[in-house]
Amino acid sequence: MKGRVWKFKDNVDTDVIIPARYLNTSNERELAKHCMEDINQNFAKEVKKGDIIVAGENFGCGSSREHAPISIKASGIACVIAKSFARIFYRNSFNIGLPLFECKETDRIREKDIIEVDTNTGEIKDISTGETFHTLPLPPFMQELVRLGGLEGYAKKLLKEI
Amino acid sequence: MGLTIAQKILQDHIVRGNVNVGEIILARVDLAFANDVTAPISIDFLKRIGGKIYDKQKIALIPDHFTPNKDIKSAEQCKTVREFAEQNNIPHYWEVGEAGIEHVLLPERGLIKPGMLVTGADSHTCTGGALGAFATGVGSADTGFAFATGMLWFKVPHTIKFIYNGKRGKWVMGKDLILYTIGKVGVSGALYKVMEFTGPVIRNLPMDDRFTMCNMAIEAGGKTGIVEPDDITRKYLSERGVKDGVFYKSDEDAEYDDIIEIDVSNIEPQVAFPHLPENTKPISEVAKEDIKIDQAFIGSCTNGRLSDLRIAAKILKGRKKDKHVRLIIIPSTPLIYRQALKEGLFDIFLDAGAVISTPTCGPCLGGHMGVLASGEVAISTTNRNFVGRMGSPKAYIYLSNPAIAAASAVLGKIGSPDEL
Numbered sequence: 001m002k003g004r005v006w007k008f009k010d011n012v013d014t015d016v017i018i019p020a021r022y023l024n025t026s027n028e029r030e031l032a033k034h035c036m037e038d039i040n041q042n043f044a045k046e047v048k049k050g051d052i053i054v055a056g057e058n059f060g061c062g063s064s065r066e067h068a069p070i071s072i073k074a075s076g077i078a079c080v081i082a083k084s085f086a087r088i089f090y091r092n093s094f095n096i097g098l099p100l101f102e103c104k105e106t107d108r109i110r111e112k113d114i115i116e117v118d119t120n121t122g123e124i125k126d127i128s129t130g131e132t133f134h135t136l137p138l139p140p141f142m143q144e145l146v147r148l149g150g151l152e153g154y155a156k157k158l159l160k161e162i
Numbered sequence: 163m164g165l166t167i168a169q170k171i172l173q174d175h176i177v178r179g180n181v182n183v184g185e186i187i188l189a190r191v192d193l194a195f196a197n198d199v200t201a202p203i204s205i206d207f208l209k210r211i212g213g214k215i216y217d218k219q220k221i222a223l224i225p226d227h228f229t230p231n232k233d234i235k236s237a238e239q240c241k242t243v244r245e246f247a248e249q250n251n252i253p254h255y256w257e258v259g260e261a262g263i264e265h266v267l268l269p270e271r272g273l274i275k276p277g278m279l280v281t282g283a284d285s286h287t288c289t290g291g292a293l294g295a296f297a298t299g300v301g302s303a304d305t306g307f308a309f310a311t312g313m314l315w316f317k318v319p320h321t322i323k324f325i326y327n328g329k330r331g332k333w334v335m336g337k338d339l340i341l342y343t344i345g346k347v348g349v350s351g352a353l354y355k356v357m358e359f360t361g362p363v364i365r366n367l368p369m370d371d372r373f374t375m376c377n378m379a380i381e382a383g384g385k386t387g388i389v390e391p392d393d394i395t396r397k398y399l400s401e402r403g404v405k406d407g408v409f410y411k412s413d414e415d416a417e418y419d420d421i422i423e424i425d426v427s428n429i430e431p432q433v434a435f436p437h438l439p440e441n442t443k444p445i446s447e448v449a450k451e452d453i454k455i456d457q458a459f460i461g462s463c464t465n466g467r468l469s470d471l472r473i474a475a476k477i478l479k480g481r482k483k484d485k486h487v488r489l490i491i492i493p494s495t496p497l498i499y500r501q502a503l504k505e506g507l508f509d510i511f512l513d514a515g516a517v518i519s520t521p522t523c524g525p526c527l528g529g530h531m532g533v534l535a536s537g538e539v540a541i542s543t544t545n546r547n548f549v550g551r552m553g554s555p556k557a558y559i560y561l562s563n564p565a566i567a568a569a570s571a572v573l574g575k576i577g578s579p580d581e582l
């Protein structure tokens with residue numbers, strides 16, 4: 001994955017990722033139109049397919065709305081890298097097939113940098129600065145979820161097994 | 163090494179894996195529920211994986227967020243849920259008139275019991291932990307998955323033990339204990355972790371206050387809040403006709419990630435300032451700041467229970483709200499609504515100039531029934547004061563207990579009942 005960085009701070013909550021006033025629909029495109037609207041008005045307009053969100057601690061805190069990772073994924077974001085993630089956001093993202101990476105050094109990545117994430121080794125290369133960072137390895141279960149394309153694939157597999 | 167209540171409940175439900183902290187397990191779910199916002203995605207997910215329900219007794223669907231339908235899109239969402247419930251004969255579905263806010267309605271209906279593993283497609287599912295259940299918020303796909311398989315994946319969490327000692331002061335409610343705690347540990351202070359609330363103060367704390375505390379565990383990032391079930395729990399359950407349930411206790415030698423002792427004797431009612439629940443200050447400091455309000459809201463899954471309405475009524479009795487303020491009161495369920503009406507609380511509220519709405523989430527999430535305009539200031543008994551939470555992203559939300567909210571409505575600014 002290689003893309004341009006959209007940088008956010010600590011505690012980006014689900015109400016700014018997708019405000020509750022737009023939750024009367026679960027249409028992906030509709031949601032993507034309002035993604036991050038209350039924190040960065042240019043995001044939805046300018047985000048390009050393959051761009052990457054880089055943030056601080058506790059990304060995705062707040063409500064359990066799956067609309068949050070859905071709106072991020074539907075707006076074209078390839079993956080989110082943060083120091084830590086809120087729990088429900090974390091599981092929702094993997095469930096719907098939006099990969100997340102935990103990396104403690106996100107302060108050194110800047111807005112608009114071009115970075116490359118190697119999903120196998122978990123290495124992040126900041127092409128703009130030449131720096132390299134490491135992400136925490138994914139637990140085997142999460143790797144399986146990613147491999148199966150999310151919870152839907154896992155459910156189909158499990159239903160065959162039981 | 164002993165186990166915590168949370169670990170014991172998970173162990174009791176495990177299908178694959180072990181209850182070692184950090185391990186991802188597959189476990190049986192006793193109840194999986196969703197609301198009008200989250201259920202449509204769960205239903206869609208269920209359809210995509212074959213559409214067969216594992217056990218309809220273990221499902222609950224509660225239209226509460228945008229009900230009675232606030233606009234056409236919400237009406238369509240509610241219709242999806244209603245049709246699904248009818249087609250599949252889901253016993254635990256409630257229509258407007260019977261439905262209330264999910265986290266208040268489900269315990270009230272005796273559907274959450276000690277020892278259960280409960281998931282809800284709503285982050286405040288942790289409220290159920292007040293009954294000694296492992297109740298945790300998950301996503302919509304998760305919920306569809308649980309509908310189909312009766313199971314779900316979980317990461318076995320660490321537990322932080324919070325011990326509350328001392329004597330609760332005047333006007334200090336469960337809300338203040340939890341706001342104080344969040345102020346202390348921060349909004350990610352319990353990330354991925356269980357918050358076990360214990361100590362002499364909790365042992366004597368009424369059920370309603372326990373619900374409020376567990377409700378806001380998520381505001382510290384917690385996976386759930388949990389209170390060891392005891393005689394207070396037993397009484398609550400028996401009043402609702404529940405006779406079963408497994409009463410777990412944490413082992414003496416259980417492993418805790420941290421143990422935090424809090425002396426409540428010096429805690430005052432707390433107010434969380436915009437825009438995070440961790441921005442707490444004691445009311446005596448807040449009162450000095452002269453924060454004028456446009457709206458006071460008493461309700462939600464945090465503080466819309468009977469004891470919350472009673473305390474608000476106690477303060478509002480014989481008083482009038484400030485002329486400039488809109489005072490909105492929403493009982494969380496029809497049962498609470500009826501009881502408040504019977505007790506004469508509605509007369510007090512109406513005399514005070516309040517408006518009383520049918521049970522709904524309403525303004526808590528900026529849905530309807532009291533959305534804020536830009537620049538407006540609200541005091542609210544809800545759980546989140548994020549940017550845009552109650553309407554305009556330029557509005558300011560302060561969180562408090564219902565006594566402070568009621569007093570502030572009368573004062574026209576944030577203050578304590580002692581100032582009246």
Ligand code: SF4
Pocket residue numbers: 227263264265284286462463464522523526527544545
């Ligand atoms: S009352 Fe508010 S916090 Fe509770 S379930 Fe409804 S929207 Fe969520």
